[in-house]
Amino acid sequence: MQRDRKMKSGGLWYSVTIRDRDGKVISRERRRARSMLGNWYRILYAQMSFSTCSLVGTNGIDRGASWEQENWKFKAAADEDYIGIVIGTGTTPVTIDDYKLDTQIMNGTGIGQIRHLASTPGSPSVAGSNCEFLTSRVFLNNSSGAITVRESGIYCRCKGPTYYSYACIVRDVFGSPQDVPDGGSITIDYTLRVTA
């Protein structure tokens, strides 16, 4: 019900859910994502105009954006931390030209690492005057210590005139830090909604 009450208009929304090792929800944050980045629209420009423009990938290099069938792909397999929904520990405020998370948490089970599970955008559904789809990703903390997560985002596939790259198209800094206990998990949901 909270979801319905808050998600009245179009745009991008996210929620963060923390579970302990028994699957019990211990924290939740849900809000409108203010942080669809410029790179999302750079790819959109390339697609709509069937031309190219500059775009700095997650590696910090400007490979540009062009029209390409893999543009915007953020379906991710397990253990892939270079594509899909990603998380980090940074708190630097979001800017329109962010090209990566501030401090990404990488895949793994070592200290400060977290297991990335597979993630596939769901099918769009229409309800009332809205059309939306949900993309969800679960991260498991098997690092033997607690991990504090402060930011999330989406990395997608992008092709420039010559090279493929990955682009950060969304970045959000949480309203409050989220502690993931050892053995626990964090689930990030992004919902993209259009409203007529």
Next chain:
Amino acid sequence: MTQEEETKQKSRKARNSSGHVLNPELSYKVEVTDKDGRVVQREDGPSRSYVRQWNEIFQLQAGAVASGGVVKDTSGVTQTNAYRTSVCFKCDAGIGYTLTGLRVGKSSTPVSISDYALGAPIAEGAGVDQLEHQLTYFTAPSVVGTTLSFTIQRSMVNHSGATISGIWEIGNYISFTASMMGRFALGFRDVLASAFDIPDGGAITVTYTLKVTA
């Protein structure tokens, strides 16, 4: 247009019901000019009217969907084998081309999320109630402060020999792919606050601004 008339036109803006700027934001401007290029009618305002196909096509890309996507095309046919494509959202329509790109029409039916075409699109040509569709222009993305934006613009010229009245709707047709064929879908549609009349020899120019603010 006199200053008083222009002020009146500028104040005629469609309002966003929630009353605040959204991220992302889509807005439009419509201008009618007479045969001498003088602006005779104008409206601008926020668009609230992405329709379902916009999200459905985006999901094909995000999910790297290889087959089986469902998108209704502008002819009303539900395509059941849509998939990711390099031409998704393509709308750089050339002169006289109306399968994609910005269009105008005469229907004042309110926008619905399930709209798949303009209600009564104006056809290409110089006959009665026809317009000559010009080249589509884009401005490259630019960042000002915390905002990135770009625009898409198209003019349509009236050489029909008479005024074309009752233009109520504007929208954008975009490309997608289904069953190995190029298809076309409605991406967004807006109903104007008032009807526009295009004098013979005049033109209507539609500009959409796509903007995102971090």
